[in-house]
Amino acid sequence: MTALLESRPVADEERPAGRVRRPSVARRVADALVTATGKVAAIAVLLVVWEVAPRLGLVDATFLPPFSTVLDAWWELAAGGQLVDHTGASLARSLSGFGLAVAVAVPLGLLIGWYQPVATLLGPLLEVFRNTAALALLPVFVLLLGIGETSKIAIVFYACTWPILLNTISAVRGVDPTLLRLARSVDLSGFRLFQKVILPASVPTVFTGIRLAGAVSILVLVAAEMVGAKAGLGYLVNASQFNFAIPRMYAGIVTISAIGVVFNQLLVALERRFTSWRVPVGS
């Protein structure tokens, strides 16, 4: 659950001062336990507060039921198989939209970051769209694309595009000029320049955008599934709220969050594979 932090490989020489040889097995197990405790500590505190506050009447239990009640509702949904249906429907939308966004925004970002004419031409248009709320565009999407899957995937796609695009552009502009000189000196051009220098050099920054987009792809479901949805976690949240099934609503929210966290973990793992060459930076 380290996601946001993508805990870096600690190289030997980066170990904190004062140790000479490898720490003993006991010490290492103890370290691991401390770390594990740290990792769950904050979450545990959150859950305890969530459980206790409504029970003590600090917040209205009707609107913020104790965590255990939400868990019950979650189990019920899970046992009834509904959770699987909702999750499946949502994931299909999220992943399609997200995949499309990666496929479009990374190449586009590379082009815009690199070719000034492309930036001049497309920049203003993209800038306007980037600053147009997906939520406000919901009716337009529905109008133009219908209320079926197309418009829902399009919204996910739309929302995921911007963080990837912006980070990719920024990554390209941040490539070490020395490496560009090298690439130019061997007359790399066009596609191969991107493939062999700009893309690998950009990977870390692009991935930050991709991970932001990964979260967005799940988050935007709540909006995307407001209209014409038959299933989905966003739909579950909306409908539960509408029907005053508060514990279910929270069960839906929690599931969305959990999926978001897992998805992010996967992206972090992928990122690590691609950036294993990076020199570890540590305190």
Added chain:
Amino acid sequence: MTALLESRPVADEERPAGRVRRPSVARRVADALVTATGKVAAIAVLLVVWEVAPRLGLVDATFLPPFSTVLDAWWELAAGGQLVDHTGASLARSLSGFGLAVAVAVPLGLLIGWYQPVATLLGPLLEVFRNTAALALLPVFVLLLGIGETSKIAIVFYACTWPILLNTISAVRGVDPTLLRLARSVDLSGFRLFQKVILPASVPTVFTGIRLAGAVSILVLVAAEMVGAKAGLGYLVNASQFNFAIPRMYAGIVTISAIGVVFNQLLVALERRFTSWRVPVGS
């Protein structure tokens, strides 16, 4: 209107091949014209399509009225002084939430990026929240913070935090290790290490996050002003949509987009001041 592209300073030696001395004045004016044309071309095409498609009946003019109709509605709102009210209310919320997010997420990101223990402790919690939809949390915000300005600003703050946080963390982890060795060699530590090395080195990547957040701060208004609002552009969009005041709705959307673009331009200008030392990268 180059925003997304933050057109970079073209250094002398980066000029395209084939020119020997400075181009003539006529040539430079011509160049500027071509660039300006390029910049507005895409937007112009969009507006023409928007004007013509409904008139030709390609889309339903009731729900996607021609641009000129939207412009009329916009003028009406502007002339009646309502636009100023809405814009003022929205800007106050957006800027407060955005400002708070910058103030919180940049230092937090620096800490998380640098201190593994902080990352271990806070990471999972932040990760969970990051993956919890602001829209789904709307009722929770209202529950805990009421329906006043606090909850609206909180939503903006919440949504703006993540891109800044993620980019800041990523920036810290990407600082050139050579510079860190330098900083450690002069025994910089704590605050001064951040101030003098990590922060300046991170500026470009952090700013990408800040610019994403800038857009988000405006975009999320549509959601934030669903609740307890009496004025604001998001409110205008929501209410108009609900009331089938379709041209007004688009007038609101267009205004939001325009403000987003302008805000972004300001951030780009700021970014440029902070990163003027960067070596220009060009095609």
Added chain:
Amino acid sequence: GGAETRTLRYQGWAGDVTLPELAADLGYLGDVTLEWVGNTTSGPQDIQSAATGQVDFGGAFNGAVVKLKAAGARIRSVIGYYGSDEAAFSGFYVPEDSPITSARDLIGKKVGMNTLGAHHEAMLGIYLKRNGLSPDEIKKVEPIAVPPVNIEQSVRQGQIEVGVLGGILRDKALEKGGLRKLFSDFDLLGAFTAGTYVFTEDFLRDNPGTVRTFVSGVAQAIEWSRTTPREEVVARKVDILTKRGRNEDPAALRYWKSNGVAGKGGRIVDQELTLWVDWLAERGEIAKDQVTLSDLYTNEFNGVAA
């Protein structure tokens, strides 16, 4: 023209069994079948989908129908499907110990409701006007949008002085006690139909037979639920909901009391629409001559009411 379509695409409401769905289950729709394309959470969105041909019919409160018509959409109401009566109404609630007891007490106060510019705001306006407040005084009463799930709690916490509650929200709030009704739409206007189903003019022209079957079937269903014991209606609805397997929770259905439809078989009367035309014209949202009443609705497809 050619053969009429016998399949009607529509949007449902999660956790609810709508009248057309009930009619279909009761066998009142003959060879007309319903095709569920998904759920919606908003009446205006539903009729917009109908107007743009995403679905074949949609329902919303009559104010929205008037506004959509005024906006230029070629739609027409064919049958009423919900409204207010003594069982189904929207109440304006204050805390038990609130000093607010009359319309005049509302000056300078906040009234929370799920959406602005809709049914509830209109009811508030009519209430204030009927109780003698001047237009300037009325302007000082502050309607405010609050998500439905937050209304009760906002009233109790004093963030708003009045909250509008209906249906399950009202029942759940009243179960807990501590709230007092200031007035309701039923108190104000008596039983009346508040929302109607609409089709596009084109659809009505091309498929009159289908529409007739549909409208008459829904009308029959209205009458069936009016004359059948409440428990039986609820049981039937729960049964439908369970059978169709859309992953819904039947809990909310048990709070059903009445459709609130006033006219026999959902018959629409002038007054139900002129109310909104007048109100919207007064607010300057539409010009009075922007809609003609005869274009707004027709009962001609309603075999039960005609």
Added chain:
Amino acid sequence: MSAHIGFRDVGKRFAVRDHASRRRAEFTAVQGVDLDVERGEFLVLVGPSGCGKSTLLDLLGGLTEPSEGQVLLDGVPITGPGLDRGVVFQQYALLPWRTAQGNVEFGLEAAGVPRRERAGRAREFLDLVGLNGFEDRHPHQLSGGMRQRVAIARSLAYDPTVLLMDEPFAALDAQTRESLQDELLRIWRRTGKTVVFITHSIDEAVYLGQRVAVLTSRPGRVKEVVPIELGDRVGQVDLRSSTEFARYRHRIWELLHDEVSRAQQQEKEVAGG
């Protein structure tokens, strides 16, 4: 036959910001450079730090353009980089995400060497620079001298006709340096490449160059081109101790000495247009 490489009255100015006025100013790095290099020649450039040696190499590599004059390759003005010219940069320029092997293969890929040949060829040249066993190290796992050797291996491996080398041996110990000097001479002799080589070591200049071009201090111009006639270096024993060698050494030392004094004098003044 005209010269292989020709500088014709070449000048290069950079835009800089003037401190006092905070306005854009121009800084002249090199000016009025005239120089010919024959095909297959080994030319060494020496000159005070900051006199414009790297700038001249950049111009030759097509990485920047002259503000004035022309740089010709076989009589045609250079308009951009090309695989015919290979550059060893003063600051190595290794791709941090590739291993030593991968960095050498980078040049081979660019040159279109078939995939199956690359690994072998990269290994061969890493061997040549004494990096056997370090093929899988990433740049940050190599010492300074090792990084420089990877960059050298890369430029040699893809076999350009013109080699442009900017202080390639600066980070090497004397012995490694001498052995790579001999290796470079052998390769040059065998392949007939044209080499333009920048160094700060007068010994190195005399040992390697057929001609040594001494540049003036800023703005750089060619002060004198000294032809070195020492015959085949690799064959001779202890050439560096010969009197002839010392004579050339002294000549270049003298030429440089004046320039460096001038440069140091100049640097006391404020830089500018």
Added chain:
Amino acid sequence: MSAHIGFRDVGKRFAVRDHASRRRAEFTAVQGVDLDVERGEFLVLVGPSGCGKSTLLDLLGGLTEPSEGQVLLDGVPITGPGLDRGVVFQQYALLPWRTAQGNVEFGLEAAGVPRRERAGRAREFLDLVGLNGFEDRHPHQLSGGMRQRVAIARSLAYDPTVLLMDEPFAALDAQTRESLQDELLRIWRRTGKTVVFITHSIDEAVYLGQRVAVLTSRPGRVKEVVPIELGDRVGQVDLRSSTEFARYRHRIWELLHDEVSRAQQQEKEVAGG
């Protein structure tokens, strides 16, 4: 009095990935290093490329820790960096967002020099390294040698008691180099600093060092420490041509020669634990 700096049986291993097995392996960079440096001494380290010189300097600077043994400063094990030790890195390490002046001031800020004194002091040391007029240039606008001089100015300006210099003059032309050598000796003489200096130039080692430590090839150990007794260099005319100088020169050359041959032999084998 015990030694100012002491290496006690110091070893340093790095984690690397073994190519063949794709498993983590350990690579020994230096091993069993024993070496003392007196307070105020000028010690030069020479050794084949990749033998571990920079690693030893990192250990002294507190930038990395020994895998074995101890590095002592005044008898206390070094646990981290400190302002008492100033490092000139092999790769300059300039902050790209600061000007030359700003980079020199960086060290002064770290050392807590009052704001109003910094500008003057930075300018003074930029002057010293011959960069008058270039104060406002950013690193990418400077030549390789100029960048190195900025790094040197930075380390001198904030006046640490121990100077750790990793090939600081490698990118400089011979004349600039000689004048900075003299400057460094003068500063050293005047301030009584302890200097540990890495170089690849035997001449430079003999000219600067009171003692020259010759390292073996990987894993680096101290092969021999040669005391140089040439008296005060700066006063003498053409010291480099004296026979004594040549004798030291030759001695170190011999010591190195074997090592480099060994190193080259080693590098033919596969690197590893």
